[in-house]
Amino acid sequence: MSTPDDHSYSTHRSKRTDDTGSAAPVSDDDTRFRSDILMDDGASDPGSVHSSDSLQGKIDMLRSSIVYRIPYVHGTLPIGPNEEIKLFYGEQDNAHCIDLARPTEERLNRLEEACQPATFGRDQKDVLDETYRKAGKMDLSHFSTHFDPSHAGILKLVQDELLQNGHDKLTMELYKLNLYGKGSFFKPHKDTPRGDKSFGTLVMVFPAPHEGGRFVLTKAGDEWSVDAASEIFDSDGAPRIVYIAFYGDVMHEVCEVTSGHRVTLTWNIYTDCEDETLPLPREDALAALLADERLLPEGGYLAFGLRYDYPLSDLTYMSNHGLKGGDAMIVRACEALGVQVSKYVLYGADSHDDLERMFAARKDVYFMSSKRIDTSSGPAWNDVSEHLDYHSGIVIRDAGSEPLADHHSVETVWVTPYTYRNRVKDTFMAYGNEACTDTVYGNFALFIKVDRKKS
């Protein structure tokens, strides 16, 4: 198999961009961000340009050094003139073979007939709903092929782009064949994570002539699209394969195929990554900020909202080394500086009515806890705050904001916006007229403690 000849980026339509002009995710519906409350150096307007010497300038510098990369890689693989990509399918005594390098229409029609209607996962069930996904599929038990994307250099390329390292730490497993005839499509969805090591998906589109079937990816307000139909033949008409690999938390869609056959194979990508394989951080920006005594003069926390979704519902048990992209860069920067970074769960005014009352509905105040509220055991509580006090939760508020009247609170500077994407739901025992269960919601974020020991 030939090696990839390009991995150009496809059409990119940024719905929102940050002030550096990059495609970094910025404040979204699921984030809140107040960089306007840092008052000690007078830099209060988040839209203004801050000198690199100002405290706000240093915070901006750190934020922009945390690169949230394009969450997918895409390109084409040339197919040699004598190369065949044989795919066998069918039953004993009724087996067929199709060469996916140069499939004829007749063979594509036969393959289409052998496919089943494609189902998809909804509420932990496999459902058939042709208003959501109309396509043919063939499970692995019904076909086989010698084609292996890692031999074609794809594994290395995906690692370099999505893991940003040169070591072999990802693995791929062939998952399915999909065939989209005229009128077929798959509406926006995220792929079901297959275990804790789930990293993403690789889709390969083979050179079966078709029109339509654009592949659209969206993440944090940005949108990209790959028009494989126009890429499966080069300018001389030679066939090639189009590949698209993306992180598991990227929403994607196959637009309607208007003619021909769109044939894809998909692979699940798994990670076994260790910390040394993760992206290199700009630890100097973090060092400069931490060294600035104007930052949190009374001590407090630097906080970072998580920008990626994680397959584990309980991030407590996931090591920091399982984080991705820009989230992983924060951890690497801290490790390079010997600074501890911790994941905490935040419970705010929107987590529970008790907290809304306690925090006077303020959106910048949270109970911060190293543990999720323990649902399974323990005594019943009069209210959520007692519960959190028991777990040594501390109250944080945005730096420079009004202290709370009834609770000691610690100042926090958010470097990247708080997000609601890794939300946990816990039930606990509460006292009412009768003992009953109650529900509280929390979100994970990353924190660096800033100590200011007074001499």
Ligand SMILES: O=C(O)CCC(=O)C(=O)O
């Ligand atoms: O066939 C494709 O292009 C993508 C299919 C897909 O998204 C899936 O099977 O989850």
Ligand SMILES: [Fe+2]
């Ligand atoms: Fe998918």
